[in-house]
Amino acid sequence: MGEEQFDQFRGTDTYIASDELRHAVNVAVALARPLLVRGEPGTGKTLLAENLASALGLPLVRWHVKSTTKAKDGLYVYDTVQRLHDSRFGGDVKDIAKYIKLGPLGEALAAPSRVVLLIDEIDKADIEFPNDLLLELDAMRFRIDETGREIVAQERPVVIITSNNEKELPDAFLRRCVFHYIQFPDRELMAQIVRVHHPDITDRVLDNALEVFFGLRATPKLRKKPSTSELIDWILALKKSGVDLAKVGHGIPFLGTLLKTEADVELLGKRAKA
Amino acid sequence: MLIDFLFELRKHKVPVSTHEWMALMEALALGLHESTLDGFYRLCRTICVKDIAQYDAYDQAFLSYFKDIHAGGVALTKEFEAWLMDPKALEGLTDEQRAALRELDLDKLRELFEQRLKEQKERHDGGNRWIGTGGTSPFGTGGQHPTGMRAGGGGGRSAMAVADQRLFKEYRRDVVLDVRQIDMALRGLRRLGREGALEELDLDETIDRTGKNAGELEVVFHPPRRNRVKVLLLMDVGGSMDPHSELMSRLFTAASRSGRFAKFRSYYFHNCVYNSVYEDAQLRKAVPVADLLAGSDRDEKLVMVGDALMHPGELLDPGGSMYLYAQSRASGIEWLRRLAHHFRSSAWLNPEPERFWQGTTIEVIAAVFAMWPLTLDGLAQAVRYLVRGGERPKIGEPEKWARF
Numbered sequence: 238m239g240e241e242q243f244d245q246f247r248g249t250d251t252y253i254a255s256d257e258l259r260h261a262v263n264v265a266v267a268l269a270r271p272l273l274v275r276g277e278p279g280t281g282k283t284l285l286a287e288n289l290a291s292a293l294g295l296p297l298v299r300w301h302v303k304s305t306t307k308a309k310d311g312l313y314v315y316d317t318v319q320r321l322h323d324s325r326f327g328g329d330v331k332d333i334a335k336y337i338k339l340g341p342l343g344e345a346l347a348a349p350s351r352v353v354l355l356i357d358e359i360d361k362a363d364i365e366f367p368n369d370l371l372l373e374l375d376a377m378r379f380r381i382d383e384t385g386r387e388i389v390a391q392e393r394p395v396v397i398i399t400s401n402n403e404k405e406l407p408d409a410f411l412r413r414c415v416f417h418y419i420q421f422p423d424r425e426l427m428a429q430i431v432r433v434h435h436p437d438i439t440d441r442v443l444d445n446a447l448e449v450f451f452g453l454r455a456t457p458k459l460r461k462k463p464s465t466s467e468l469i470d471w472i473l474a475l476k477k478s479g480v481d482l483a484k485v486g487h488g489i490p491f492l493g494t495l496l497k498t499e500a501d502v503e504l505l506g507k508r509a510k511a
Numbered sequence: 512m513l514i515d516f517l518f519e520l521r522k523h524k525v526p527v528s529t530h531e532w533m534a535l536m537e538a539l540a541l542g543l544h545e546s547t548l549d550g551f552y553r554l555c556r557t558i559c560v561k562d563i564a565q566y567d568a569y570d571q572a573f574l575s576y577f578k579d580i581h582a583g584g585v586a587l588t589k590e591f592e593a594w595l596m597d598p599k600a601l602e603g604l605t606d607e608q609r610a611a612l613r614e615l616d617l618d619k620l621r622e623l624f625e626q627r628l629k630e631q632k633e634r635h636d637g638g639n640r641w642i643g644t645g646g647t648s649p650f651g652t653g654g655q656h657p658t659g660m661r662a663g664g665g666g667g668r669s670a671m672a673v674a675d676q677r678l679f680k681e682y683r684r685d686v687v688l689d690v691r692q693i694d695m696a697l698r699g700l701r702r703l704g705r706e707g708a709l710e711e712l713d714l715d716e717t718i719d720r721t722g723k724n725a726g727e728l729e730v731v732f733h734p735p736r737r738n739r740v741k742v743l744l745l746m747d748v749g750g751s752m753d754p755h756s757e758l759m760s761r762l763f764t765a766a767s768r769s770g771r772f773a774k775f776r777s778y779y780f781h782n783c784v785y786n787s788v789y790e791d792a793q794l795r796k797a798v799p800v801a802d803l804l805a806g807s808d809r810d811e812k813l814v815m816v817g818d819a820l821m822h823p824g825e826l827l828d829p830g831g832s833m834y835l836y837a838q839s840r841a842s843g844i845e846w847l848r849r850l851a852h853h854f855r856s857s858a859w860l861n862p863e864p865e866r867f868w869q870g871t872t873i874e875v876i877a878a879v880f881a882m883w884p885l886t887l888d889g890l891a892q893a894v895r896y897l898v899r900g901g902e903r904p905k906i907g908e909p910e911k912w913a914r915f
Contacts, residue, residue: 260550261557264543268534273561318712318730325728364694407691411561412530418563 252288261417271396276419279464286355300341308369311342741774747817755862783843813857874907
């Protein structure tokens, strides 16, 4: 495989990826293995899939996992109730395939061309959920028992899996993944990221904002540290209101966009007084 | 040739499997490491390491393999162990010898042990200073020292602390419970029942009714099966519990998972429960125990978590709390009894290792609550007890404490 072919993902205009992340994505694409992404909330785990899809020019299939999601739902759902209802009114119900609805994973495997599949927040589902996916993710094929139809992926989809929790996933599942931990961006990378979202921001404003932001993150015992998306919202609020950070003496304007729990706001208040 | 690196990684407890190793080989064949050591470092970590907690171990393995830095300490320990596994016998001590051996306390002993370990170069048997076998040095195995420390091998009569492998096992990640293991253990804590919205097709009932209707379809739904177990978790925080806080937070994470129990509430206490428990770990928002009991069904499962270690006065004397705000006419043990009697089933999980239980307030509290150590095994037994009842573990002499 040539160099250009390997280095397929370089971030996009709206998504700045660190070198390490780019490398991990490219390894996952080249090896055709799922990429498991972990990291603090707000480090852009979910956005990665969207931007990877647009960078590679592939369609994106999303699967947002919830606490009630079952692995089989991702493949297909057989709508028996609809079929029963139809039979009651004399409809033609011989064709079971009509009542089979593909789930996101099924859709990704059945797609005629390569797609990017995002399995978002896999740790939210039942603890056995990842294990139930092993076979399908390995072989990239499954069988619809009701119709006997076998769905085999024409091209292995690029699978991005995100997870928030540490050490929650079974080993057998982890073995099959390529892993990357998205570290919180350092000041330099953060400045780049902010510039992507606010291209007209001046150096001075950016500097002041980052100063406050990283200062806030360094405050010990915060329950929820402000993340990238909150910084971007906050700068937007500053811009719209025309507040100049350098001229604000005490306190942080629009603190509510950065800190989301009452306890944190209280804590910060106390520290400011002390 | 890289196969050695695989074993280096495994030696550093990075759990790399053949599966991952083959993937790495495939990646190398594809040239994904860009023919640089940096590239290889990143590539190998991406494929083989799945937990940020292991990154450090990975770095160590990488350094030791590629920079030829030897972790000499490890080899030395192995050598020590080999000597110690083969002890030389020692005849009994005379009384004078015994008297001559100064009693050492544990901290001093550990300090000395580490110091000797650094100085010692060879095998020693029958001496009085070095770590070895069959001697009167406070360190080693098969020897005699009234307050000595055993290192490796079989039992010596006078070992005060056992410094062989078993002590360290508890600090290993794979022995300490992680969230997933707790999760799996808590799965047993359930009683399924159908309640709530009609969401699932009841196939049997549908066929039955349709048959009675002479083929006219009648679709019947029923609620899905849900766990009906309600759990009340009371956790000891602060002071002697601080070393266990990580373990406690894992237990809490697993237990509080949404949808796990029909009802889940948790409160905090410090040391022992007196007239109030608290909504927050800072112990600011008090909830009187009387109110808590009034608002709790008797069939909720009460799970207490704490080390149950305190000064006996704090447990047994009326008004024994060391905090003025928690002063009460009833003693701590009385409050605990009230809790235990209100609920049909309750259990106490103790993060303190079982070998330290004897002769402490733990025995007193174990007479009130069925108590298990907070280990995988203990947790599983506690869950079984909460669901099915059965024998309580016998700890100490419960009869002795009944009169307090």
